[in-house]
Amino acid sequence: MREDGVSVCSQMWIENFREPDKTVTNLTSYLRRFELWVLAYQKVCADEIGTYVPRSAIQRSALEDLLVLRNAVLDGRFKWGARLDFFIKSPKDKTDYASLSKRKIKAILTTTQPAAFQDKIVQEVLFLILEPVYESRFSQKSFAFRPGRTAHTVLRVIRRSFAGYLWYLKGDLSTVLDGMKDSFVIGALMRDVRDKKIVDLVKSALTTPVIKTAVEPPKKKTKRKHQKKRVLAEDEPKPDPYWLDTFFGFAPEEAEKQPSWGHCGILSPLLANICLDELDRWVEGKIKDYYSPSKSDVIWNIPEGEAEQGNTSWPEFVPTSGPDKTRKMDYVRYGGHILIGVRGPRADAATLRKQLVEFVDQKYMLKLDNDSLPIEHITKGIMFLDHVLCRRVVYPTLRYTATGGKIISEKGVGTLLSVTASLKQCIKQFRKLQFLKGDRDPDPQPCFRMFHATQAHTNAQMNKFLSTMVEWYRYADNRKKIVNFCSYILRGSLAKLYAAKYKLRSRAKVYKIGARNLSRPLKEKKGSSPEYHNLLRMGLVESIDGLQYTRMSLVPETDYSPFPNNWRPDHEKALLEFISLDDPQRLEDQRSLISEQGLISPQDYISMLVWNYKRNALPMDHQLSIASTVSNIEKEQTLLSGTEDQASTEHMEHV
Numbered sequence: 001m002r003e004d005g006v007s008v009c010s011q012m013w014i015e016n017f018r019e020p021d022k023t024v025t026n027l028t029s030y031l032r033r034f035e036l037w038v039l040a041y042q043k044v045c046a047d048e049i050g051t052y053v054p055r056s057a058i059q060r061s062a063l064e065d066l067l068v069l070r071n072a073v074l075d076g077r078f079k080w081g082a083r084l085d086f087f088i089k090s091p092k093d094k095t096d097y098a099s100l101s102k103r104k105i106k107a108i109l110t111t112t113q114p115a116a117f118q119d120k121i122v123q124e125v126l127f128l129i130l131e132p133v134y135e136s137r138f139s140q141k142s143f144a145f146r147p148g149r150t151a152h153t154v155l156r157v158i159r160r161s162f163a164g165y166l167w168y169l170k171g172d173l174s175t176v177l178d179g180m181k182d183s184f185v186i187g188a189l190m191r192d193v194r195d196k197k198i199v200d201l202v203k204s205a206l207t208t209p210v211i212k213t214a215v216e217p218p219k220k221k222t223k224r225k226h227q228k229k230r231v232l233a234e235d236e237p238k239p240d241p242y243w244l245d246t247f248f249g250f251a252p253e254e255a256e257k258q259p260s261w262g263h264c265g266i267l268s269p270l271l272a273n274i275c276l277d278e279l280d281r282w283v284e285g286k287i288k289d290y291y292s293p294s295k296s297d298v299i300w301n302i303p304e305g306e307a308e309q310g311n312t313s314w315p316e317f318v319p320t321s322g323p324d325k326t327r328k329m330d331y332v333r334y335g336g337h338i339l340i341g342v343r344g345p346r347a348d349a350a351t352l353r354k355q356l357v358e359f360v361d362q363k364y365m366l367k368l369d370n371d372s373l374p375i376e377h378i379t380k381g382i383m384f385l386d387h388v389l390c391r392r393v394v395y396p397t398l399r400y401t402a403t404g405g406k407i408i409s410e411k412g413v414g415t416l417l418s419v420t421a422s423l424k425q426c427i428k429q430f431r432k433l434q435f436l437k438g439d440r441d442p443d444p445q446p447c448f449r450m451f452h453a454t455q456a457h458t459n460a461q462m463n464k465f466l467s468t469m470v471e472w473y474r475y476a477d478n479r480k481k482i483v484n485f486c487s488y489i490l491r492g493s494l495a496k497l498y499a500a501k502y503k504l505r506s507r508a509k510v511y512k513i514g515a516r517n518l519s520r521p522l523k524e525k526k527g528s529s530p531e532y533h534n535l536l537r538m539g540l541v542e543s544i545d546g547l548q549y550t551r552m553s554l555v556p557e558t559d560y561s562p563f564p565n566n567w568r569p570d571h572e573k574a575l576l577e578f579i580s581l582d583d584p585q586r587l588e589d590q591r592s593l594i595s596e597q598g599l600i601s602p603q604d605y606i607s608m609l610v611w612n613y614k615r616n617a618l619p620m621d622h623q624l625s626i627a628s629t630v631s632n633i634e635k636e637q638t639l640l641s642g643t644e645d646q647a648s649t650e651h652m653e654h655v
Contacts, residue, residue: 005039013132017575020136027195030129037070040124044117048090050238069118080208080263082116083108090117111213115265123265126201131270137192138273139280144335145269148569151255151385154334155419155475156563158389161330163417165341167349168382171373174336176364177259177272182206188275205263242449243465249433252386254337276333282359283331286352292327339384349375386425387476392418421476423485435493444492446500455522456544462490463548470556480555487549498522519546
């Protein structure tokens with residue numbers, strides 16, 4: 001291995017972002033790079049055993065098996081979905097397949113089995129190769145299954161770009177994520193990738209049948225007998241903690257479904273975005289054709305050549321639409337869910353819906369109707385990612401300078417787009433997780449999953465869950481209210497749990513002993529044991545952290561930080577900046593600009609000071625200050641070159 005796997009990946013990202021429109025024809029050269037296979041092995045091992053394996057800690061036998069797997073993929077001997085014959089096995093797989101009985105072999109061949117370890121490695125290598133190719137080509141309006149583009153990014157884009165829109169189309173194309181025709185997926189892949197080896201690998205992963213057994217109906221719950229705690233093996237990863245497992249249950253509808261096509265594994269979300277990228281490009285063309293500026297809407301109009309049309313960070317002062325108003329639309333896609341905002345008459349939105357239904361039917365063979373693509377007005381509230389988009393009318397005071405220098409103040413009328421967290425959806429999620437019952441008057445229920453945990457551990461788990469909820473509702477206008485409600489539900493649930501666990505009969509008694517935030521111990525040892533504080537000081541008990549955000553004033557404010565128009569994730573900005581700095585033409589343009597404006601570089605400035613100092617062309621006081629500066633600079637330069645003795649001699653000569 002000549003290089004590190006990360007440096008090889010970085011080079012691929014730089015090459016694709018430097019020429020994003022170039023058709024890729026030679027990806028097999030990267031498929032041969034053993035550094036990528038080692039990196040993929042490390043990533044898959046981290047998922048399998050729960051710990052990262054450094055490259056120096058990989059055993060020689062594993063590297064040899066990995067090399068055999070790479071050669072098998074290049075020679076066409078690799079087959080997806082192997083059950084018994086493997087080129088490489090997982091470090092935690094100790095099964096001797098040669099000595100298995102016929103009954104066990106039959107069970108392995110006929111029942112649903114997790115993806116083989118070698119399949120995951122090949123999937124990871126293909127993902128490392130294909131992701132930079134398409135990330136440089138994807139639309140800026142698509143989110144989900146992409147690095148740096150989360151649900152928070154969608155909410156910030158909506159707050160910035162959807163102000164002033166009256167009609168909204170919300171579509172659910174998530175059935176596309178369930179699977180598409182193999183020929184269409186391969187056709188979408190070959191638009192930009194013309195490497196036969198890569199295309200054949202993806203095609204075989206899609207077409208190779210997956211053995212699945214019929215799902216048995218769930219059995220009736222019986223009374224569970226006492227079970228011993230299961231001890232995890234040394235190389236077995238720990239399950240998700242309670243707070244993280246609970247937060248996953250809060251996933252919004254738009255983020256619940258994740259594609260899984262054939263044997264593609266982690267490649268499936270990338271392939272889904274590749275197929276849906278045609279929809280993004282089609283809608284972007286409609287946005288460009290529909291834009292019709294009006295002179296009366298000054299705030300939506302900007303000079304030609306700008307990246308964005310209109311300044312939507314400022315309230316729109318004419319919320320109604322008509323023939324003399326600016327017509328505009330915008331679009332975002334999160335996974336298989338789309339949201340289109342239209343500023344114009346409802347007839348335009350209906351026309352767009354008809355065209356969209358025809359495009360989806362023709363391209364994806366998916367039948368949509370008006371119920372699956374409803375047109376809703378902003379006054380009714382638009383639900384997206386468990387947040388409600390609604391319009392809020394404001395009356396700002398406008399001050400401007402008229403002719404003659406007179407300052408005029410006028411009362412204006414405008415609208416702001418309000419993005420609020422849905423309390424109804426929050427209650428629904430809590431009910432699904434069995435934290436409460438009832439709808440109009442929700443009543444917290446005890447979380448018995450934490451019955452055998454200590455008070456300190458239970459409070460710590462709930463605090464982590466609350467901190468995650470605070471971050472999830474970071475950009476909601478009602479962040480304080482919704483987080484305080486979550487804290488109330490969790491606090492009530494814990495109080496009922498402690499009342500049942502310590503036989504205190506009521507929540508009121510729990511609060512009386514444990515305080516409002518449940519930070520005081522609810523049970524102490526019998527007899528003449530020392531107090532809790534003395535035990536805590538001696539290190540004999542755990543410290544109990546109280547529940548956070550028990551009061552609304554403790555919840556952080558909503559994050560209203562400005563979101564730039566041409567926003568890109570940090571890794572893309574770093575790539576583009578590196579590419580621009582590496583461009584010799586830009587370097588030449590900067591030098592010519594400096595010379596035209598009469599500016600000089602720091603090195604030229606130092607050279608000029610040295611020349612003036614030696615020629616005694618400056619007054620005495622300037623010479624003294626410059627002499628010390630030059631001597632220090634020359635001393636640092638000579639120290640860097642390793643001639644410290646010579647530097648001290650020259651410094652004494654200057655003095």
